[in-house]
Amino acid sequence: MMARLILPCKGSGLSNTCLLLQATCRVNSVGHSVKNISCYRQFLNLEVTCQRNYRFPYPSLPRAKQIGRRLISSVATETSPKQVEESKMDTPKEIFLKDYKLPDYYFDTVDLKFSLGEEKTIVCSKITVVPRVEGCSSPLVLDGQDLKLVSIKVNSKELKEDDFHLDLRHLTLPSPPSGKFTLEIVTEICPQKNTSLEGLYKSSGNFCTQCEAEGFRKITFYQDRPDIMAKYTCRIEAVKSLYPVLLSNGNLIEQGDLEDGRHYAFWEDPFKKPCYLFALVAGQLESRDDIFITRSGRKVSLRIWTPAQDLPKTVHAMYSLKAAMKWDEDVFGLEYDLDLFNIVAVPDFNMGAMENKSLNIFNSKLVLASPETATDADYAAILGVIGHEYFHNWTGNRVTCRDWFQLSLKEGLTVFRDQEFSSDMGSRAVKRISDVSKLRNYQFPQDAGPMAHPVRPHSYIKVWNHLLCLGTFFL
Numbered sequence: 001m002m003a004r005l006i007l008p009c010k011g012s013g014l015s016n017t018c019l020l021l022q023a024t025c026r027v028n029s030v031g032h033s034v035k036n037i038s039c040y041r042q043f044l045n046l047e048v049t050c051q052r053n054y055r056f057p058y059p060s061l062p063r064a065k066q067i068g069r070r071l072i073s074s075v076a077t078e079t080s081p082k083q084v085e086e087s088k089m090d091t092p093k094e095i096f097l098k099d100y101k102l103p104d105y106y107f108d109t110v111d112l113k114f115s116l117g118e119e120k121t122i123v124c125s126k127i128t129v130v131p132r133v134e135g136c137s138s139p140l141v142l143d144g145q146d147l148k149l150v151s152i153k154v155n156s157k158e159l160k161e162d163d164f165h166l167d168l169r170h171l172t173l174p175s176p177p178s179g180k181f182t183l184e185i186v187t188e189i190c191p192q193k194n195t196s197l198e199g200l201y202k203s204s205g206n207f208c209t210q211c212e213a214e215g216f217r218k219i220t221f222y223q224d225r226p227d228i229m230a231k232y233t234c235r236i237e238a239v240k241s242l243y244p245v246l247l248s249n250g251n252l253i254e255q256g257d258l259e260d261g262r263h264y265a266f267w268e269d270p271f272k273k274p275c276y277l278f279a280l281v282a283g284q285l286e287s288r289d290d291i292f293i294t295r296s297g298r299k300v301s302l303r304i305w306t307p308a309q310d311l312p313k314t315v316h317a318m319y320s321l322k323a324a325m326k327w328d329e330d331v332f333g334l335e336y337d338l339d340l341f342n343i344v345a346v347p348d349f350n351m352g353a354m355e356n357k358s359l360n361i362f363n364s365k366l367v368l369a370s371p372e373t374a375t376d377a378d379y380a381a382i383l384g385v386i387g388h389e390y391f392h393n394w395t396g397n398r399v400t401c402r403d404w405f406q407l408s409l410k411e412g413l414t415v416f417r418d419q420e421f422s423s424d425m426g427s428r429a430v431k432r433i434s435d436v437s438k439l440r441n442y443q444f445p446q447d448a449g450p451m452a453h454p455v456r457p458h459s460y461i462k463v464w465n466h467l468l469c470l471g472t473f474f475l
């Protein structure tokens with residue numbers, strides 16, 4: 001049986017809390033001058049010659065954002081054998097901020113290989129593990145959910161069943177080597193059957209990921225926590241006719257054909273990142289291409305990927321991306337740090353928008369606009385959310401959170417930045433009135449009721465609940 005559910009979206013759906021954080025900030029704290037603002041308006045005018053009526057009034061912004069946040073998705077509701085199994089598991093554990101401990105092991109490099117298939121997908125991971133303290137004898141506990149373990153090797157030697165412990169949520173190595181070592185794990189997953197839409201899933205013919213907050217553990221066994229930051233490579237293999245586009249984080253190093261109609265792409269992200277920023281997209285998509293020259297003269301390729309029929313509606317999104325890149329350089333001194341920036345917009349991405357390093361994924365509603373159907377508020381909302389996810393490149397991605405209790409730090413700072421951006425692009429006063437109006441209409445009632453909670457809670461049971469709590473007014 002299929003049911004239609006309304007799912008929340010993340011994107012800037014956290015902004016109520018962020019707005020609260022920001023409410024005490026002085027709006028001129030980043031030192032804009034009138035000259036700066038007119039400079040952006042000029043930039044804007046130059047960039048939008050193909051669009052009409054380009055001002056960004058915000059009077060109906062909440063309505064436009066709410067539309068974006070009410071995403072409809074279909075999920076199976078029939079009870080599967082696995083769900084029955086899960087009901088026998090321990091009751092959920094409350095996670096306390098005060099219990100935070102540094103990890104015993106860090107991961108230095110992570111090399112992933114995905115062989116995408118119609119029945120199953122094979123994921124090979126090769127991880128360089130470094131003990132935090134030399135000579136550490138603690139067990140290494142990896143998170144993992146809905147995974148089939150195929151093999152596990154330590155320093156190229158295959159482990160026997162007695163060498164590790166596997167349960168429904170963890171893979172534990174009771175006595176790993178005391179120094180630096182290599183861990184190779186092969187898992188089998190079924191993205192086609194993944195209706196949680198976390199981890200790697202297949203929808204409308206495309207493979208897509210969502211790893212924030214704890215989706216990566218549905219891809220492979222890993223220390224799925226944001227303070228584990230590693231350099232990643234990712235090789236993707238798939239049938240070329242079905243999945244001509246293979247995307248992941250970082251720069252595209254190599255691509256080519258394989259036997260049996262398959263092809264591959266090899267991606268390398270030179271910067272350390274937590275696994276919640278990992279992303280993979282494979283499918284039939286087309287791109288709008290452009291370039292951005294950074295202030296130091298580097299050429300960055302920009303691509304917005306959508307199903308072919310949506311491509312004409314990405315003009316404003318591309319404009320918004322270029323405006324955000326320039327604004328972040330000029331106002332915050334932050335230059336983009338890779339050769340390539342990809343945005344994917346697909347109709348069934350359930351989180352609204354996600355800032356995966358150099359591969360932002362959006363629900364189409366937050367990217368597509370055409371002069372025939374979009375309102376000024378729609379244009380303003382797209383500008384804001386494209387900017388928001390782009391700005392995370394530095395506030396959230398390169399500088400990330402220690403644990404999920406710090407979520408509001410990265411979101412608060414990035415919402416502040418996107419508000420400043422939207423203010424410079426349009427009317428600062430109107431934008432501020434719109435934001436304060438949202439606070440008064442949605443956040444204040446929540447804080448006056450039983451759903452009130454601190455911006456940084458002392459505990460949570462599910463990270464997901466914490467995320468939802470922060471975005472309650474958008475549900």
Ligand SMILES: [Zn+2]
Nearest residue numbers: 011012411414
């Ligand atoms: Zn955000």
